Amino acid sequence: MADDSHPPEKSRTRLPSPSGREHRTLSNRTITLCAGLLLAFAIAACWLLFFLYGRGTDADKARLEGVRTVGTIVLGAGGAIALLLAARRQQTAEEDLVTKRHDLLLREQANDDARHDAAERRISDLYLKAVEQLGADKAPVRLAGLYALDRLAQDNPAQRQTIVNVISAYLRMPYELPEKPPDPSAEKESHDEYRSAIQEREVRTTAQRILADHLDPNYRDGKRFWPDIDLDLSGALLIDVMFRDCRLDNARFSNARFRGDTLLMGVHFDGETRFDGATFTGDTWFSEAQFTGDVRFDHVTFEADARFDEASFKGTATFRSAMFLREARFESTTFTGSVVFSKATFTSSAKFDGATFYEEAYLPDVTFAHRSYFTEASFGGDAWFNQVIFSSYTTFDGATFSGDIRFTDSTLDGVPFVPSQLRPHKPFEDE
Template sequence: MSPAALSWPSGLPLTTWVWIIEGLVALLLAWVAIRFRRPQGRRRENPLRNRAVRASLLIAVGAVAFVVVFWRGPWWFDSAHIRSRALQPADGVVITGFRTGLVALAAGIIAGAGLYYTHRSHLHTVSKDREQADLTREGQVTGRYVEAIKLLASDKIHERLGGIYSLERIMRDSGKDSATVVEVLAAYVRTSLDKHVEARSVIDPDSAAAGPVTVLKPLKEPVRAALNVLGRNTAQRNRRPDLRSIKTGGRDLSEADLRGAWMTKAQLTDAHLRGAKLQEAILEDAVLAGAQLEKADLTRANLKGAWMQDAHMLKAVLRYAKLTEATLNKAKLPYADLTGADLTGAELKGANLFHADLTTVRLIRADLKHATLTMADLEKTDLTETEGLTAEQIHQAKVYTSTNLPPDIAGDPQVRARIAQCEAARAAGEEPPTGGR
């Protein structure tokens, strides 16, 4: 019995099966050729760059290789024990065992390929579903955004408030839209504050002798809400709302949330900002003359070149604020916290710094002529290059051995005595007595 005389369980000779498979492979190659033939007027495409073509060719080659190995494999792997002609039953057992193992191996490979294809199809489906979900979400966000803008333009206060908080929700849900929402709300605040409203002067019947009292128009709730949303967003995402060159327009901005706001050259003359949150706000070259900033928090704010003459800053927090070249003449800063602030080149002529904390403050070339330093804390403060400073001013302050003083003032007997007095009080855990006593 020759190898060509062997047959599969269907009864067809093995050579017939080879011809059938070769015919199928030829048809597959013909399909590939037709599928990727070059259309007229189009650039020829290399079919081998197509993943389906490569897979089809691989399957065709694999099928041919399988048939050849199935047919001649037993003699290639065990020719010493299998006769080429006149096969015996023992030879058939070896051939059948080899071919059965080969079929099992092929079945395993096909099953593995099927699992791999299923896995890839699943990943592709998941990716498509995710893309569709993202598109759906973006469509929903766009719809919500349009509705929120419509509400923001409403004449009714509750609808404007709804629009503002809807925009805040969009800002939280869609990070890539947060910058746009910040710009919209900042523009809303700017346009609302730019509408000038004159402050009114009225006379209180109970205190008519005191003269007229200035009454500011309260900040509208939607504008305050927009400022609060911008302040919360700045704290969470560090996105600065653009409020450059805004004007208060006679409105009361007490306790307004302006954290991180970009307010370069803002016109805030006589602004009422009591208790306002202005941490890390940019107020370069802003005009704050006569502004009411009692208990306002300006920690790490940038006030470079700001005009703050006659500003009222009782108990204001200016820790590590940048006040280089700022004008603070006659500013009221009693009990203000200026720890670590940079006042290089600042003007503080006639400023009231009663009980102010000036620990580690930089006062290089700062002008302190006629400034009140009574009980001001000057621990670790560098005053060596300060202008307009006198021994009498230092004698009124809380001054320590860590304070860097100009040589002429450091050698003053009263100043040395004051330093010893303050050091002794600190060692005893007590507050130094008021200067001059």
């Protein structure tokens, strides 16, 4: 029967070898035994040398000196071998260290990749969920999707252009504003459709406000500004737009419909800008706006007042067949590049007082149905007013002309236009 009063002896640690055999570590007893044997061998060797060459004769001294020399050589060789072994161990240790560092870098890279993949999956999941919300039937869910996209873009700058594209695509989806509430006696479906349209209007104005806030460099001290954004709202129905002091790269509003007043004062359009075919139903402000690239307002319709006073156009600006149904103001506007107003129609007053045209100004076939003002305007390049219809009061008082000026086949109140009546700064050349 085993005696449980004494604990069993701990087994010695056994290390596996590359060949699969187990190796035991040296015990203290083995080390002591080896040290004793080495000591006994050293004592025996000394006693033997003393016995053989310890008589003090010259021959014995010579033999001892030889033995000592051999011993020194042996010790030196041993020391050299020891140094080589130490160098080998150092080299091996350095190689192990390099290997460990490389393995550590690989593990860190793997961890970084895993974290990056996890972050990308999280972003993708949040993005997909927000887009699904944006396509929901209920307006509150769509609003939640917009705010989720807003937060996602704010936290992930690399996703901002994509999310702006998604919001822009949502605004380009077909939508019509309800004209008036249905009669109380109308069917329930009519009231439901009207209520749904009003809710959709709130969703769309929220989307516009999100874009406007993040495109404004001054919004919340610039902490929520999204730079270098392209905006494509072609064909979109936009309601009471307020993009004041915003900054855009390439902006496309072709065939867009602007309902209500439109405020684009001080906007920086840094790239190509297109408003061709757009319709503005309310008052429109482009005052102090800056157009760095080419801009197109071809076939645009301004149903209310259009103000471009103190705006600057550095590229080519075209207003071909534009319709200005109310007052158009281009006072103190600067056109650094060429400008084209061919076949444009100004139904109400057209004011170009103090405007500066550094390059060519082409206004053929333009109709000024009401008063037109070019007081102190400056034309640095050619100015062509061929076949222009001037109606009512027209003035060029104080205007300056530096290039080729043409009023061929132009009329004033239905009679041939006589440029000398306008008292320009420089005589006109009537061709």
